[in-house]
Amino acid sequence: MRLPFATGFTAEAARFQWRLLAVLALVVLMTAAAVLWLARRNIAQEEEHRRETEFQVGLALLRSAQANRHAMLVERCRTLATKSRIQAALEDGGVDLLYLSARDELRDLLDNPAEPVVKGRRMARFYRFLDASGRLIEPEPGVAAGVLAPGEAGKLSLSALPDEPKIGYLLLSLAGQGEALHEVVVVPIISNTDGRKLAALVLGFVPLRLESAPGAAVFANGIWLDGRLHLQTTGTVNSGSLSRQLRPWLETEALNGGRLRISAPDGTWLVFAQRIETGAPFAPAYEVCAFPLGEMLERQRVLGWRVIVAGAVVMLLGLALSYFLSFRLSAPVEQLAHDSHEQRERRAEAEAALETTSAELGRAARFSANASHQLKTPVAVLRAGLEMLQARGTLDEIEAHEVEVLIHQTYRISSVIEDLLLLSRLDAGQLRLNFTAVSLSELVAAVLDDLSALPADHEITVEQDYPPDLRIAGEKRYTALILQNLLENARKYNRPAGRIRVAARTNGKEVFLTVGNTALRPIPPDAREHIFERFHRGGLGENIPGYGLGLNLARELARIHHGDLRLDRSDAEWTEFIVVFRVAESETPTS
Amino acid sequence: MKNSPVSVLLLTCCLLLSGGFANAATIEGRVALPPASAATVVNKRYEIVSTGGVVATNPPLAVVYLEGEFSTPAEIPAVRVEQKDLLFVPQLLAVRVGARVEFPNLDDTFHNIFSYSPAKRFDLGRYRADEKPVPAVIFDAPGLVVLRCDIHEHMRGVILVLATPHFVVTDEAGNFRLTGLPPGNYKLKAWLNSRTTLERTVELKEQSVLRLDLP
Numbered sequence: 015m016r017l018p019f020a021t022g023f024t025a026e027a028a029r030f031q032w033r034l035l036a037v038l039a040l041v042v043l044m045t046a047a048a049v050l051w052l053a054r055r056n057i058a059q060e061e062e063h064r065r066e067t068e069f070q071v072g073l074a075l076l077r078s079a080q081a082n083r084h085a086m087l088v089e090r091c092r093t094l095a096t097k098s099r100i101q102a103a104l105e106d107g108g109v110d111l112l113y114l115s116a117r118d119e120l121r122d123l124l125d126n127p128a129e130p131v132v133k134g135r136r137m138a139r140f141y142r143f144l145d146a147s148g149r150l151i152e153p154e155p156g157v158a159a160g161v162l163a164p165g166e167a168g169k170l171s172l173s174a175l176p177d178e179p180k181i182g183y184l185l186l187s188l189a190g191q192g193e194a195l196h197e198v199v200v201v202p203i204i205s206n207t208d209g210r211k212l213a214a215l216v217l218g219f220v221p222l223r224l225e226s227a228p229g230a231a232v233f234a235n236g237i238w239l240d241g242r243l244h245l246q247t248t249g250t251v252n253s254g255s256l257s258r259q260l261r262p263w264l265e266t267e268a269l270n271g272g273r274l275r276i277s278a279p280d281g282t283w284l285v286f287a288q289r290i291e292t293g294a295p296f297a298p299a300y301e302v303c304a305f306p307l308g309e310m311l312e313r314q315r316v317l318g319w320r321v322i323v324a325g326a327v328v329m330l331l332g333l334a335l336s337y338f339l340s341f342r343l344s345a346p347v348e349q350l351a352h353d354s355h356e357q358r359e360r361r362a363e364a365e366a367a368l369e370t371t372s373a374e375l376g377r378a379a380r381f382s383a384n385a386s387h388q389l390k391t392p393v394a395v396l397r398a399g400l401e402m403l404q405a406r407g408t409l410d411e412i413e414a415h416e417v418e419v420l421i422h423q424t425y426r427i428s429s430v431i432e433d434l435l436l437l438s439r440l441d442a443g444q445l446r447l448n449f450t451a452v453s454l455s456e457l458v459a460a461v462l463d464d465l466s467a468l469p470a471d472h473e474i475t476v477e478q479d480y481p482p483d484l485r486i487a488g489e490k491r492y493t494a495l496i497l498q499n500l501l502e503n504a505r506k507y508n509r510p511a512g513r514i515r516v517a518a519r520t521n522g523k524e525v526f527l528t529v530g531n532t533a534l535r536p537i538p539p540d541a542r543e544h545i546f547e548r549f550h551r552g553g554l555g556e557n558i559p560g561y562g563l564g565l566n567l568a569r570e571l572a573r574i575h576h577g578d579l580r581l582d583r584s585d586a587e588w589t590e591f592i593v594v595f596r597v598a599e600s601e602t603p604t605s
Numbered sequence: 606m607k608n609s610p611v612s613v614l615l616l617t618c619c620l621l622l623s624g625g626f627a628n629a630a631t632i633e634g635r636v637a638l639p640p641a642s643a644a645t646v647v648n649k650r651y652e653i654v655s656t657g658g659v660v661a662t663n664p665p666l667a668v669v670y671l672e673g674e675f676s677t678p679a680e681i682p683a684v685r686v687e688q689k690d691l692l693f694v695p696q697l698l699a700v701r702v703g704a705r706v707e708f709p710n711l712d713d714t715f716h717n718i719f720s721y722s723p724a725k726r727f728d729l730g731r732y733r734a735d736e737k738p739v740p741a742v743i744f745d746a747p748g749l750v751v752l753r754c755d756i757h758e759h760m761r762g763v764i765l766v767l768a769t770p771h772f773v774v775t776d777e778a779g780n781f782r783l784t785g786l787p788p789g790n791y792k793l794k795a796w797l798n799s800r801t802t803l804e805r806t807v808e809l810k811e812q813s814v815l816r817l818d819l820p
Contacts, residue, residue: 098753099721105658106751108721210658 030347035337042332046325053321054314061310062273062284068233069286069303072224076301079222084179084199091201091215094119100203104146104212112143112213113157123217124160138217139188139196143203145213148172160218161189172295175202175211182296183239186218195237195244197221198296221246224303238264238287238300255279256304260287264300275307282307379442386435393431397424433563437548440570447574451485451598452493454525458516461497465505473511480518486525486595488575493595496571496579497529499564500591504531507589515590525597528582530590537584545581568593629785630809634817636779636795638665653696653751653761660751660763661798668699668765669781669819670772672804673791678770683707683741686752686762688716693752693762699772700744700764707741710734717755724748724766731756749799765796788813795819 094100099115102108108115125137140160143151150171153159166186179201187193196218203213223246224235234256236245243257259276264287274285283304290299400421403409409417439445462476486493504514512532519526537545544550546569549562569579577594584590641664654663681704687694689711700706710716710733718740719728724747729740744750744766752762775781775795788809795803803819 096758098755098758099719101758102719102721102751102753105660106721106753107723108726111721207654 050321113153163187235303382438485598499568500529628811633782668796
């Protein structure tokens with residue numbers, strides 16, 4: 015990936031800021047719109063629900079009043095049916111005396127124009143009897159049964175008498191008055207001897223109207239009959255315009271009750287309608303109630319403004335916040351872009367350095383290996399020449415001793431060259447181990463055997479303490495070399511008549527081999543860090559042969575065996591090294 | 606044959622009335638009465654029932670009478686319909702047009718007898734047993750008069766006003782016997798209830814006994 019230029023970050027960050035700003039503004043706008051919509055809907059629903067409840071409560075009260083009135087009228091008619099004179103009038107051919115006979119019984123049902131209406135007890139404006147076939151029985155002159163305009167009474171006749179009280183609505187005009195809607199209740203008079211419908215009593219009432227509860231909204235209500243709304247409230251609403259708008263609704267979908275919102279010149283109305291259970295002979299009628307929605311619309315309007323203002327404030331705050339946020343959010347992004355650029359540069363540098371180092375290391379190792387090889391031949395030639403000189407036997411004693419020393423020195427040079435060659439192979443990572451299971455006891459025995467061949471200056475005791483069947487994973491040559499180096503050191507840096515102790519223990523996965531000896535003197539603490547470095551002799555090897563490669567080689571070899579070599583103890587009494595090997599897999603055969 | 610005291614009285618009455626005719630004829634027979642209503646009347650008092658607007662007695666009785674032209678007597682003896690134990694006794698009475706019927710109250714409570722029947726409308730008002738003279742009504746037009754008491758709604762009685770002196774109330778089996786009848790051609794009628802009256806044309810010969818069942 016191409017690294018962006020420094021100016022690129024700023025442009026990208028600015029774009030990010032603008033995008034963030036736009037998203038935040040959009041969110042604020044949409045939230046405000048949603049709040050406005052929900053609030054308006056909520057107000058409308060709440061209003062409609064409240065009005066519907068009022069309407070239903072009013073209707074329930076009205077129905078209950080009607081039911082009470084029906085019960086009262088049924089009881090009245092039952093009493094009438096038991097009266098001898100009523101029976102006589104109906105059964106004995108005395109129909110012309112019927113109204114006279116019933117006058118006293120029904121007097122209190124009639125509205126008395128002279129008396130004010132008792133509150134809550136709406137009286138009938140007229141009553142009439144129908145005979146058994148449903149025809150009207152005209153009242154006798156002089157009997158007060160409510161005076162209907164001429165020709166109006168015929169509207170009361172029915173084709174058949176109902177079995178139970180029925181309610182209906184009729185447009186009737188009373189004498190001297192205009193046409194008005196009347197609630198008509200028909201109650202059959204049942205014979206108490208043979209259950210026959212003897213006659214029926216018909217009463218005309220001013221329709222019961224919905225009463226608004228105290229504190230409830232003022233509404234207009236009326237009865238819908240024959241395609242016209244007959245309002246029972248005056249002055250609040252234009253009946254004609256309401257009727258026109260209600261007609262299609264009432265005549266189609268609202269037959270089972272429902273609600274409608276209509277806009278009339280005098281405002282918006284919420285209209286409820288419910289069918290009134292009229293009896294079969296009467297035309298269907300609906301109780302209609304219209305609530306003005308002006309107040310609700312005003313509330314919605316005020317709320318709309320509030321939400322818009324609040325939305326604007328929130329928008330401004332949001333803009334400020336989004337600017338701040340985008341700044342805060344984009345800063346780390348910018349930083350991140352910058353950082354990653356720097357990081358890439360640094361890594362590239364490091365990689366380049368590593369490559370150089372690796373190349374140099376490889377070159378050094380190759381050089382070391384080549385140098386060692388090139389040295390081996392001249393040393394061999396030198397030794398061969400010296401040995402030939404020695405074998406000639408022409409040298410005197412002093413010369414012979416010198417040649418002896420020179421030959422010994424060539425061995426030392428060879429040994430150093432071998433070690434250097436091994437180390438350079440280790441450094442170049444060219445040493446490949448052939449892991450086998452090496453028996454520790456055999457290994458120690460072989461190394462000790464080699465060491466015993468060396469000239470022993472002092473009588474040194476070797477103690478051994480390890481399980482006899484312990485096997486370690488490694489290549490025998492190199493593990494022997496490690497142990498050989500350690501034991502050689504233990505012998506060289508020992509006291510006269512001192513001790514060497516070789517011990518091993520295992521935890522099942524690793525083998526801890528310790529090689530300790532009685533100390534000539536302790537390794538100084540500041541030298542302990544350096545004893546594993548090449549050509550370092552810890553400041554104590556002035557008169558002890560060695561060239562400071564042994565411990566370093568031993569540690570490198572231990573490490574390529576996936577183990578380690580550490581100085582475990584060094585004080586005036588005792589020096590002890592510890593080598594860690596891995597335990598050999600049990601099934602691996604002994605090499 | 607088992608006659609009620611009322612019918613015995615009426616028969617006697619008829620026999621007395623027709624006693625002047627030496628060549629009088631007799632009709633006897635039986636009217637097929639409708640079955641009695643399910644509710645049997647234990648104390649034998651007849652009850653006036655109105656079923657579907659039809660007034661009849663229960664158990665059913667019929668009034669058999671001879672229709673024709675008969676001379677009007679100067680005076681017709683008065684008959685009584687008592688009010689006893691909140692009932693009219695008898696509950697079915699046949700009288701000749703112009704007859705005067707007295708309505709004594711034999712109960713120790715008020716009664717108020719009235720009738721809305723077109724044949725005779727009257728209202729005797731409330732009175733008690735000690736009312737003197739005994740309230741009476743003269744039935745001057747033929748027809749059916751249903752008696753009621755304004756105070757006791759169940760009380761009902763029937764007076765059948767007839768334009769003939771020859772009539773008799775059958776027994777519960779429908780048997781009747783009309784005696785002292787002048788010879789001639791007549792219509793024999795049997796009133797069963799306010800809707801049903803059976804009739805048959807008869808020719809009566811001197812001192813004959815006509816055996817006739819209706820219908």
